[in-house]
Amino acid sequence: MPHADLSQNRAVKMLNAAAEGKYGVLGVVSYNMETVIACIRAAEAKKAPLQILLFPWALKYSPLFVDFCAHAARKAKVPVTVHMDHAQDPEVIKQASQILAEDGTPAFDSIMVDMSHYEKEENLAKTKELVELCRSRGIATEAEPGRIEGGEDGVKDTAELEGMMTTPEEVDDFIATGIDFLAPAFGNVHGDYHGVENIHLDYERLASIHERSKGKVQVVLHGTNEFPPDIMAKCIERGVTRINVNKLVLSDYNDYVAEKTGKVPLTQLLEEGTAKIQKMAEDWMDSIGCSEKA
Numbered sequence: 001m002p003h004a005d006l007s008q009n010r011a012v013k014m015l016n017a018a019a020e021g022k023y024g025v026l027g028v029v030s031y032n033m034e035t036v037i038a039c040i041r042a043a044e045a046k047k048a049p050l051q052i053l054l055f056p057w058a059l060k061y062s063p064l065f066v067d068f069c070a071h072a073a074r075k076a077k078v079p080v081t082v083h084m085d086h087a088q089d090p091e092v093i094k095q096a097s098q099i100l101a102e103d104g105t106p107a108f109d110s111i112m113v114d115m116s117h118y119e120k121e122e123n124l125a126k127t128k129e130l131v132e133l134c135r136s137r138g139i140a141t142e143a144e145p146g147r148i149e150g151g152e153d154g155v156k157d158t159a160e161l162e163g164m165m166t167t168p169e170e171v172d173d174f175i176a177t178g179i180d181f182l183a184p185a186f187g188n189v190h191g192d193y194h195g196v197e198n199i200h201l202d203y204e205r206l207a208s209i210h211e212r213s214k215g216k217v218q219v220v221l222h223g224t225n226e227f228p229p230d231i232m233a234k235c236i237e238r239g240v241t242r243i244n245v246n247k248l249v250l251s252d253y254n255d256y257v258a259e260k261t262g263k264v265p266l267t268q269l270l271e272e273g274t275a276k277i278q279k280m281a282e283d284w285m286d287s288i289g290c291s292e293k294a
């Protein structure tokens, strides 16, 4: 079956432009409205493109939150997409791919088909089938060859499985499934590094993965908690486009909420919390070069 043409998919267009312009696009792990509101404000203030990342948890929590994100993305004054990250259940992927925004287009511009908890052959077979399904609906897809160790909220903890870095063969195998974005494992981990000194990335591997996938898929970066700007810059130099962030934009907010809940009015908690996320997002947009790129 020939692959559907996704050249006009908004997430594909956004990351192609980032690759062309050699900058990173912020992909923000979003659990609540404050995060989405803050990051869209940041994107509009900085004239930056943005990707909102939801976990399958969002579907379980409330489909209304997905509707809200899709609506917010469409109302933004800059390009904003909605991505489902680490979808590990084929049923969830099928369900997510069917959700439509109010304009009749898919609510998710892209979905990460994460079958990395299966053995390789089954992983590839399942990935291919789900990628075709998503593509037929105009949705871009992402996969993680090798394993990025650690666990994110609501995501199966793969730490007990052997950590594996992405090999050139895996890059080819996964590109052949029809994916659009590839999340390589090159020393990056989900969760915490417990200090910048513990971040050991195989930059040569990243560069060769990028070389191998050039013109076919865009490389995206997972596992950035505690990354300083210079490490981010080295990754972008070696072809990374979307950069998934969690604590890097949410840590001030998390601290603030932990400290102030019950001590200030809820409206103040929401407003000031939102402002904290916006500030960190704006700083990262400047840092990774996507400001003024919308």
Ligand SMILES: [Zn+2]
Pocket: 085, 086, 152, 190, 222, 223, 244
């Ligand atoms: Zn991830």
